[in-house]
Amino acid sequence: MDSLRKVLNGQDEDEESHMLGGGNVTGGDSLCPSLSWQTRLTGFFACCGIGILLSIVGTILIFFGNTKGFAILYSIGTCTAIASTLFLRGPMAQLKSMFKETRIIATIVMIVMIILTLCAGLWWKIGILCLLFCILQFLAFAWYSISYIPFARDGVKKCCTSCLS
Template sequence: MDTMRGALERAKMLVGMEVDEESPPPEEQSFFDDRLYGFAICLAAGLTCTFLSMLVFFNPVKFGVTFTLGNLMALGSTAFLIGPKRQFDMMLDSVRIYATAVYIASIIIALFCALFVHSKLLTLLAIILEFGALVWYSLSYIPFARSVVSKVMTSCFDTEF
């Protein structure tokens, strides 16, 4: 616990934040530590589910459900850090409302294809759409990242000579 606190203090110093000379009361430290542990556990579980889904790639139901569950757990892990209400508000921000809508729609499509259609091809296409929507949604948190990626993709796939 003290090593994590020391690492956090060093990280604060590296990014130029002021380090408190006085440590917060033990109950505040415990709450912050619990949130970090919740984040780490949820993120690790989500990444594990996502990677384990590759083992059942040829079974569309198991693949679609495990991959989607892993993505949702990894995405939900940030709610431990900033809180679920703030996470929800940030998802509905005008900058990323369309990315959020496409991501949620792709999750629904992937689960529908996996659970009801049972088509390997459609499930695979839905998972590709879901992955792309997750990347686009994640890029919305990095300033100018989506415009840079758009320009790079346009220059890569531009057919005019």
């Protein structure tokens, strides 16, 4: 569990001992430093679950021709799933992590696709375009998410190149 905390806090062992005096890891940038680790995990899973649920309900709406509801719920679901990490790392640490060199492109593409999904669903009212942007939003979110797993991007790249060969 300690190694999971270190990874989620973005700290190595020496950094953690120096910053926190070897005590409980609650994140140096925590929004609510008094929350226990169990409460943080509960908040993370609850928020992430709500985000996934909103995205699923939004996806169901597209089959009924409701592009507005789809665009809004799917995009809010994605944002809620991303916001769930604030329970684990804190807002500033998460923002810094999102805009690190390894994730900046995925982060920017994801944000642009969220905006384009909303534009296509709310103003342009073009369902197929809304769906296309949503798919690209999902792919950008997936690419962003796997960047937190060591060597996962390399594995996906190798798998894709072997499938294309």
